[in-house]
Amino acid sequence: xxxxxxxxxxxxxxxxxxxxxxxxxxxxxxxxxxxxxxxxxxxxxxxxxxxxxxxxxxxxxxxxxxxxxxxxxxxxxxxxxxxxxxxxxxxxxxxxxxxxxxxxxxxxxxxxxxxxxxxxxxxxxxxxxxxxxxxxxxxxxxxxxxxxxxxxxxxxxxxxxxxxxxxxxxxxxxxxxxxxxxxxxxxxxxxxxxxxxxxxxxxxxxxxxxxxxxxxxxxxxxxxxxxxxxxxxxxxxxxxxxxxxxxxxxxxxxxxxxxxxxxxxxxxxxxxxxx
Ligand code: 6GU
Numbered sequence: 001x002x003x004x005x006x007x008x009x010x011x012x013x014x015x016x017x018x019x020x021x022x023x024x025x026x027x028x029x030x031x032x033x034x035x036x037x038x039x040x041x042x043x044x045x046x047x048x049x050x051x052x053x054x055x056x057x058x059x060x061x062x063x064x065x066x067x068x069x070x071x072x073x074x075x076x077x078x079x080x081x082x083x084x085x086x087x088x089x090x091x092x093x094x095x096x097x098x099x100x101x102x103x104x105x106x107x108x109x110x111x112x113x114x115x116x117x118x119x120x121x122x123x124x125x126x127x128x129x130x131x132x133x134x135x136x137x138x139x140x141x142x143x144x145x146x147x148x149x150x151x152x153x154x155x156x157x158x159x160x161x162x163x164x165x166x167x168x169x170x171x172x173x174x175x176x177x178x179x180x181x182x183x184x185x186x187x188x189x190x191x192x193x194x195x196x197x198x199x200x201x202x203x204x205x206x207x208x209x210x211x212x213x214x215x216x217x218x219x220x221x222x223x224x225x226x227x228x229x230x231x232x233x234x235x236x237x238x239x240x241x242x243x244x245x246x247x248x249x250x251x252x253x254x255x256x257x258x259x260x261x262x263x264x265x266x267x268x269x270x271x272x273x274x275x
Pocket of ligand 1: 123124125126150168169170171172173174175176177178181
């Protein structure tokens with residue numbers, strides 16, 4: 001980042017990045033900003049994510065914009081109801097189509113309009129494709145992402161089909177709603193944006209980026225409560241440190257995530273995996 005004037009950034013059609021009152025020209029020519037539109041019945045749940053930590057800082061600097069939309073603002077009855085009983089019977093409730101279609105069209109424009117192809121539309125639901133680091137990477141290249149947070153037993157399926165949403169899940173367990181998964185997605189995407197992390201390489205050297213988990217890290221003091229930092233890390237021998245870290249990373253991955261190693265071996269032998 002080089003300090004520049006605000007008008008220079010604006011003329012280039014980029015979103016200004018600002019730190020301590022100074023504007024910076026983004027290092028790549030690509031407009032790096034991402035806008036999230038979140039459609040939810042609990043907009044208040046997102047307050048901590050938009051104001052704290054890495055995402056909070058990215059919002060303050062203008063790298064990220066987060067627009068929260070209350071689905072209940074698009075209801076027309078006095079109870080502001082967003083759900084109804086499922087056809088065919090069964091327990092639980094289902095999100096009804098009208099408020100969701102109205103909210104989506106109000107926020108993103110008419111279905112099939114010219115603005116639409118540039119918007120990635122995601123429903124958070126346990127029925128979706130499982131989120132992983134490659135999908136996080138892919139999404140970090142988008143400039144606009146709409147997130148629809150599920151609840152109850154799910155959505156009237158015409159919402160998924162008629163509005164062209166893709167379904168994403170964050171793992172094989174059930175949560176009470178799509179808000180926490182949406183926050184997981186936002187956090188994982190924002191930290192990959194150039195300029196969001198303090199250290200440019202820090203996102204490339206971590207768990208999952210190379211298909212294995214991180215090696216263990218240590219900091220001062222060299223001995224704490226009788227536990228010593230491994231000698232090799234204090235040695236200053238970078239080749240040996242690299243070797244040690246590589247071995248520990250593989251050891252850890254084998255111990256807790258053997259599936260990752262199998263995936264890696266298949267990739268190395270050139271075989272394809274569906275998932
Ligand atoms: Cl995206 N939603 C809900 N409700 N539960 C989940 C999930 C999503 N992903 C994993 N569990």
